[in-house]
Amino acid sequence: MGNFFTSLFSSSKNEDSAEGKAKNDQKNFDILKYDGIRAQKIGQVAYAIKCFTEALNIQEDFETMNYLVSAYSMANQTEKALETLNRMIEIESDHVQTLLTRVSVLFMLDKDAEVIADCLRVIELEESNHLAWFLMAKAKRTTGDQLGAIADLTKAIALKDDFTDAYLLRAEVLLALKQGKEALPDIEKAISLAPEEETTYLVRGKIHESLGNLDAAADDYQQALDLNPFNEDACILKGTLLITKELLDEAIAFFDEAIEIRPDFAKAYAERGRAKNLKGDKEGAFEDLKKSIELNPEGEEAKKFEGQHANFENKTYMPF
Template identity: 70%
Template sequence: MGFLKSLFSSAKAENPEEEKVKNNQKNFDILKYDGVRAQKMGRVAYAVKCFTEALNIQEDFETMTYLVSAYIVANEQEKALAVLDRMVELEPDHINTLLTRVNILFLLDKDAEAISVCQHVIELDATNHVPHYLMAKAKKTTGDLLGAVVDLTKTIALKDDFFEAYLLRAEVLLSMSQLQEALADVEKVIESVPEEESAFLLRGRIYEAQGNTTGAMADFEKVLELNPFNEDASLLIGKLLIVQDKLDEAISFFDDAIDMNPAFGKAYAERGRAKNMKGDKEGAFEDLKKSIELNPEGEEAKKMDGQHTNFENKSYMPF
């Protein structure tokens, strides 16, 4: 009996097709879990290689998910989208995959395409607040402000403590000059999350639009109290001082901001603006030059396009 059992086992082991399947599965498992370990250790390039080789052996939905995550970390958004497209082909109604695809479309500035994906998710699950919120973001970017407000209102109706939706609706309403409605939304957030710096920043902008410079300044200063490195708050405070013709205060304020962050290109530009208004053309030129060095793709650099000769002669300032 032992001899016969051994004989049959040998015959079974020598089946080439079965042996190939076993080896493929073994290699797939090794590559997949080597990739998972590499990803956890931050070895993203090696993780991508492992997942890609594993998928060459076997098309596996979970491994595709890992590969998408690795591509996102590696800032390979187009490659992540290609994998997600295949995942949607395999499972057209997988909500997490569809929502991940929306976020990748945002990163690739394909907001119009994101809207249709969000609509599909809503068809699958009308009670899910996330696609309504993401669709509102896409509509805001594509210029459909009223549609964005409608979607955000639906988002809040589905989840009334989703404060990101209140903030985004307030921002859209501010851009539509619906200041009281915007203020109500942002104050709802501040009441519930009193340490949310973006809420104070937005309320300050609303106050500024209302002409309440005292309230705006207080809110911008509150943001810096919560986060001394918030560049938006620093810029808004400095600009408010300039608008109020407090040029020396503005220059002193930007001096401190630059001391705290020497790579703060926009602070140099705004300090240069204040110096220019005081008649300090030399100081303004040096600040503008430094701003462009730090941020060659920024707003000031774009304004200088075609003005290089005048810039070198200090005869043109884009303020």
């Protein structure tokens, strides 16, 4: 494909008339667009981006822009995807799917305040769009408007009563507001709708734990692990719950198994170290903590040692 673009455009040199140029431009546009589509399908994303970009230099085409956004996203060129989406919305300001696509890109760029504006625009166009209410709730949660998030999720659920993600998110928001009892019916509904979704069991486990129902919480964390033995959150939650219940030997044995499955599991080393420290095994605790920091030098355990380097080397400071 090295000489593709050169040969493509050289064919138009002898086209002198306006009609001939227009026909040749349309031909080149079509070739570039569909060659880009084929390239994208087989994973040649960089070449697809080049094709779509060259095609758009010939003709501003909404569909081709959409393909370009997808290619940019695949290539993790999120800012360029946003630039293209901005132009698409200039062309068709009422195109709901484009607005929702821009919302997804804005989330990736942590521009949650801008998400809310786009969701409001979608709702203005389609008040019954349950996804827009849900996405606006996600943004409000991140920006600190928890009550607004609950209101939006309630609207989303009213529009779509089998909206699993909305029940799950509302349960998470209520839990964050320390309203575990109010959160429980939502997470029960989410589990009934998606019984194979491990995240729902994690959230229910956290709710049970917040309410003091530790055995029920342990069962939920184990259910999540049964669905996915590599779920790190479930592993840490179950292990730390064993520590909370002062079942230190069980906690250590549990983390032993987790580390055997995944030897680079930094957080598991840290939590096993905490259990060992509570048992009085200072040497074992230190070695686990040291291993955790080696595996994740930017993690929370490492941050606890900032300014404590000498104490760490002398094993005189254990931030458990």
